[in-house]
Amino acid sequence: MTALSATRLLLVEDDPNFGMVLKDYLELHDYDVTLCTDGLQGWRMFQKEAFAACILDVMMPLKDGFSLAADIKKADPLMPVIFLTAKAMKADMLEGFRLGADDYITKPFDSEILLCKLKAILQRKAVPTTAEKPAATEYQLGHYHFNAKTRLITHHGDTQKLSPKEAELLLLLCQYLNDVLPREVALSKIWKDDNYFTARSMDVFVTKLRKYLKGDPRVEIINVHGNGFRLVAPTAEAKELAPSV
Incomplete structure (x- = not known):
């Protein structure tokens, strides 16, 4: 090759x-x-x-x-x-x-x-040219810190533990940060199906995430009509977890 x-x-x-x-x-x-x-x-x-x-x-x-x-x-x-x-x-x-x-x-x-x-x-x-680079698992979203591995959102010392699906959805939104996450992508990757009931379930999870993130008005999950959702966080940056020693 x-x-x-x-x-x-x-x-x-x-x-x-x-x-x-x-x-x-x-x-x-x-x-x-x-x-x-x-x-x-x-x-x-x-x-x-x-x-x-x-x-x-x-x-x-x-x-x-x-x-x-x-x-x-x-x-x-x-x-x-x-x-x-x-x-x-x-x-x-x-x-x-x-x-x-x-x-x-x-x-x-x-x-x-x-x-x-x-x-x-x-x-x-992009495929790294050296050792495989781990995917980002921690995100700073305004005043919130999200750790996808531990499923924890931290805000001014307060911690919220997410359910597995809540964490999966927030991680996917973070991966599309400030861009539109197509509804069908989230449904196929997380719910493995796209029908009325799974769509309604996703809407419920989005509502929950908005509630968890409401402490910082700069952090929003915007509904893009007919397309999907967009996570907006002006000060966001992704980080890799340091390897355990």
Whole structure:
């Protein structure tokens, strides 16, 4: 396998015209793109070369995009995957996120938005060049300190113990800090399903988290209508837990 470049992308798209247009567009913006025209070819290329991220169509011959993504995630759970597809059904989007996709973009799409999302994903999921870097587990949210491992929120000496699901949801919001956490992402990753009852359950958990964080008016969980939630914390920063000695 060749050395990893932070700009190397695997693009798997069975429409050769669209694939070449997108490849050229991404290369104009300084990405190094390898284009494959079916899922089996894409899988063989993934095994042979090293990539920073994968952009996959869903409906492809020989090996569909969902099957390809499942194999990619099994081989490398940290590999960023973006689905870029005409399949706009909610069930398909949920399946994509259940497989660990970082984003699911439906055609037609705004190419500038794809660039912005790709940049954000690569910054968030970049593979370290040395020893594996642990994910952030502590966050400073205004006057609040959140420790995801112990599930504790501390505020001026007072401590609130969160339930496992409350801690999972707050951690996910922190990972999308000052950005929109799509509702379907939270439901698929935490509740493993998206229906009326799980959606109502998530709303209840969001209400609880707002109550826990109400002591600092700068810290808000904003409802983005029709999309999801956004955790806003102007002084927030993420930290890694120091290893035990």
